Amino acid sequence: MFHRILAITKKEFKQLKRDKRMLFIVFFFPVVLLAIFGYAINFDVKHIKIAVYDQDKSEYTREYINGLISSEYFELVTYIDSDAEIKKLLDEKIVQAVVVFPNDLSKKLNDKEDVKVQYLVDGVEGNTANVIVNYVNAATINYSLKLTKEYLAVTGKQSYIPINLEPRFWFNPELESTKFLIPGLMGMILIITAVVSVSLSIVREKERGTIEQINVSPLSSFELIIGKTAPHIVISFLNAAIVLLAGYVLFGVVIKGSILLLLLSTFIFLFAVLGLGIFISSVADSQQVAFQAANITALLPSLILSGFIFPIESMPTIIQWVTNITPAKFYVVTLRAILLRGVGLSAFWEQLIYMMIFGIIFIVLATVVDRKAKAA
Amino acid sequence: MKTIYEFIIKELLQLKRDKKMMAVIFIAPILQLILLGYAANMDVEIIHTAIFDQDKTETSREFIRSFEKSGYFSIDYYAESYDEVTELIDKAKTIVTIVIPKDFEKKLNKRETVSIQTLFEGSDGNKSSIALGYIQAVTNRYSQNIVSDIKDKYGMKLPIAGSLVPEVRVWYNPEMKTRNYMVPGIMGLILMITTLSLMSMAVVREREIGTLEQLIVTPLKSYQLILGKLVPFTIVGFVVMLIVMVIMTQWFGIIIRGSRLFLLFASLLFVLSNLGWGLLISTISKTQNQAMMISVFAVMMPMIYLSGFAFPIDNMPQIVQYITYLIPLRYFITILHGIVLKGTGFSSLWPEALILFVMGVGILTLSALRFSKKIE
Numbered sequence: 001m002f003h004r005i006l007a008i009t010k011k012e013f014k015q016l017k018r019d020k021r022m023l024f025i026v027f028f029f030p031v032v033l034l035a036i037f038g039y040a041i042n043f044d045v046k047h048i049k050i051a052v053y054d055q056d057k058s059e060y061t062r063e064y065i066n067g068l069i070s071s072e073y074f075e076l077v078t079y080i081d082s083d084a085e086i087k088k089l090l091d092e093k094i095v096q097a098v099v100v101f102p103n104d105l106s107k108k109l110n111d112k113e114d115v116k117v118q119y120l121v122d123g124v125e126g127n128t129a130n131v132i133v134n135y136v137n138a139a140t141i142n143y144s145l146k147l148t149k150e151y152l153a154v155t156g157k158q159s160y161i162p163i164n165l166e167p168r169f170w171f172n173p174e175l176e177s178t179k180f181l182i183p184g185l186m187g188m189i190l191i192i193t194a195v196v197s198v199s200l201s202i203v204r205e206k207e208r209g210t211i212e213q214i215n216v217s218p219l220s221s222f223e224l225i226i227g228k229t230a231p232h233i234v235i236s237f238l239n240a241a242i243v244l245l246a247g248y249v250l251f252g253v254v255i256k257g258s259i260l261l262l263l264l265s266t267f268i269f270l271f272a273v274l275g276l277g278i279f280i281s282s283v284a285d286s287q288q289v290a291f292q293a294a295n296i297t298a299l300l301p302s303l304i305l306s307g308f309i310f311p312i313e314s315m316p317t318i319i320q321w322v323t324n325i326t327p328a329k330f331y332v333v334t335l336r337a338i339l340l341r342g343v344g345l346s347a348f349w350e351q352l353i354y355m356m357i358f359g360i361i362f363i364v365l366a367t368v369v370d371r372k373a374k375a376a
Numbered sequence: 377m378k379t380i381y382e383f384i385i386k387e388l389l390q391l392k393r394d395k396k397m398m399a400v401i402f403i404a405p406i407l408q409l410i411l412l413g414y415a416a417n418m419d420v421e422i423i424h425t426a427i428f429d430q431d432k433t434e435t436s437r438e439f440i441r442s443f444e445k446s447g448y449f450s451i452d453y454y455a456e457s458y459d460e461v462t463e464l465i466d467k468a469k470t471i472v473t474i475v476i477p478k479d480f481e482k483k484l485n486k487r488e489t490v491s492i493q494t495l496f497e498g499s500d501g502n503k504s505s506i507a508l509g510y511i512q513a514v515t516n517r518y519s520q521n522i523v524s525d526i527k528d529k530y531g532m533k534l535p536i537a538g539s540l541v542p543e544v545r546v547w548y549n550p551e552m553k554t555r556n557y558m559v560p561g562i563m564g565l566i567l568m569i570t571t572l573s574l575m576s577m578a579v580v581r582e583r584e585i586g587t588l589e590q591l592i593v594t595p596l597k598s599y600q601l602i603l604g605k606l607v608p609f610t611i612v613g614f615v616v617m618l619i620v621m622v623i624m625t626q627w628f629g630i631i632i633r634g635s636r637l638f639l640l641f642a643s644l645l646f647v648l649s650n651l652g653w654g655l656l657i658s659t660i661s662k663t664q665n666q667a668m669m670i671s672v673f674a675v676m677m678p679m680i681y682l683s684g685f686a687f688p689i690d691n692m693p694q695i696v697q698y699i700t701y702l703i704p705l706r707y708f709i710t711i712l713h714g715i716v717l718k719g720t721g722f723s724s725l726w727p728e729a730l731i732l733f734v735m736g737v738g739i740l741t742l743s744a745l746r747f748s749k750k751i752e
Contacts, residue, residue, distance in 0.1 A: 019663070019665075019666070021661075021662070021666055022663075022665060022666055022669065025666070025669045025670060025673060025674075026669065029669075029673035029674065030673070033673060033677055033678070033681075036678070036681075036682075036696060036699070037677075037681045037682075039692070039693050039696055040681060040682060040687060040692045040693070040696040041681055041686075041687040041692075042687065042691050042692075043501070043502040043687070043688075043691065044501065044691060045688075045691065046691070047690070049690075064540070090547055090548075091718055091720050091724055092720075092724050093710075096690075109540075114540075114541050115540055115541065116540075116541050116542075116543040117540050117541070117542055117543065118543050118544075118545065119542060119543065119544040119545065120545050120547060121544060121545065121546045121547065122546075122547060122548065123546035123547055123548050123549035123550060123552050124548050124549055124556075124557055124713055124717050124718065125554075125557050125688055126418065126419065126549055126551075126552040126553050126554035126555075126556065126557055127418045127419075127502070127552075127554050128688055128690075129546055129549070129552045130419075130420075130506060130509075130552050131502075131505065131506070133544050133546070133552070134505070134506070134509035136542055136544060137509075137542050137544070138509075138512075140540050140541070140542040141516075141542075143540055144540050144541075147540075160487060160489075160523060160526075161489055161519060162484055162487075162489065162490065162518075162519045162522040162523065163489070163490055163492055163515050163518060163519045163522075164489050164490065164491045164492070165491075165492055165494060165511065165512060165515055166491050166492065166493050166494065167494045167496065167508055167511075168493065168494065168495050168496065169496045169498030169501075169504055170465055170495060170496060170497060170498050176501050177500070177501040177502050179499070180499050180500050180501060180502075192672055192673075193669075196665075196668055196669065196672065197665070197669075200664065200665045200668065201665075204663075204664070204665065207584070207585070208584075208585075284396070285396065286394075286397075286581075287577065287581070287664040287665070287668070288397060288574075288577050288581060288664070289394075289396050289397055289400060291573050291577060291664070291668045292397070292400040292401070292404065292570075292573060292574075293400065294668075295569050295573060296400070296404045296407075296408065299569070299672070299676070300408060300412060300565070300566075300569070303680065304412045304415050304416055304562075305411070305412070305415050309416075309418070309686050309687075310415055310416050310417055310418055311417075311418070311420070311500070311503060313422065313424070314417045314418070314419055314420065314421055314422075315414060315415050315417060316414050318414075319411065319414045319415050322411060322415075323415070333468075336468075336499055337468070340499045341466060341468070341499060343466045343467070347466055347467045347468075
């Protein structure tokens, strides 16, 4: 049995080795992509482009605007002089928000009355809009506090603030989103390379008719699958190591937890993913179908359902159930635990079990489908 | 003319006969859009919170209730020690833990300022900063209530200075729902993935199976061959677009504010540029496996990450922002958001449409030239 598996593994390795272009794509692209996307993807809203419609043109408004743009969060694009310009600026995405100061602002402030500062925010990107709203609220409240303090200093009275918040952010004090997203990106790159290469390598034999030759050989379908998958496990594992190394070199994603655990969970993840690949190959007759199936089951789910970008607890309950169709979900949780929080097995062992169950289910399904196909 | 027509009919028939393929092409987009549309949600609706109440007095309980009443917080755990707090954060069970100090009630009664520690599981920077905004809002309101209570009780006059009050209005998407933003983007993604993966494998598949030779010896000219491949896939892309548009409006209830005709026209341009990329990949790859890897890693992944569908382009470093100008999906998504959410029309979106057109024609010509050279 073992020498037969070994024979098919050797053959597969040789075939892989001969396809230089393929090897180049598999090893080179993930690193390049990680490099570009790692820099590109983040939700850190900075340099919000604003326009100012200042009907008051006073010391107050100038001071307020200076306060805004001296932080790295706001960037003044232009001053405008009419209501009509607001719509054009927001419609054409030239600015993300417009500040409108009413013409009685300084008069009211001098009379110790409250004044409204109007903000018009482009809400198309809900998440960014939310952050902008938080920022402008905070900036305005801070400015008001400053006014109050100045006034109190002049009058010699005291104010009372009952509660003072002391926020502390663990694991990620600067609240950068990049480090949070990189594990998801790694999972996605691995799942695609593994699912695609395994499913195609088996379907190709079907498409070219060489599977018939294998079927009449003494190889059992179990031996065929193991022999075919083994080289892909090796390649995917190398791939994982390269991607992790790139994550460390480029983005300083230090492995806070145990490397051994990381390797173990990556191995289990690859097992689950290859199970999915084998299943696809048992269902599809042509590489075209296999490709579409891999897109549907691996590409978009690992992007959208894995919790990589969109928090799973914000999804409707039914969809939360559906997220279990992608092993990337479990791997992302595991990676974040090991890489970012540096916690031990007790915090994520369930995830490893899920991935194992996932792999076993799909391999069993694949064998069932395969037997039926052969019997037919 | 007649030969092209017949060739197109043959291609369509072939496509129709492949039942698995048809199912994958037309049913998958429906399922994907529905699933992913629900999943793609970055709204922080519920903040999972733990409380470590060291004071355990009537006042501290009232403070906790003010969080519960706000509707954004779900208090899942009551910790009894810092060890428990650490464990909750390590296992990522909560986003934030609020620590109420022992002397909470005492200090408030004495009218001193109390510091409240809020510990965030900060690995998701985005979620943490939004949660912080909500916590600030609740504590500010609580503080204000205390101050006004004191005023009422003792008839004291606290000094009042005039202050600025932010009045924020969010345009286009007033509830700042991420779904409204994501669903059009996912539409673009699905359209891109379907057409690109079909086209990229089309020619290389014939070559791998050996039928390309047969086509070459027929009287068909190479441009006729290309047209024969392009037309059926354009039709497929168009039908997919119609399907996802219906789902967006009927299922998700997202109203298309602008012109539907312009939307369809723009998607046609987008499909053309995808088919161009697909054809190019098909001509440079030797096997379907290569074609698939190239389309995933060199085209689809960059399109997904750099198109601004989930990750705002404004947040990217300048160099990466320049790269995004090469991404057709970027322009298509701008058009989608413009027409669907803002209701803007041709007058402000014509540059994007023009770029899509130029890109589509350019890449198609390039790949057609490569293709015909290869055949001769």
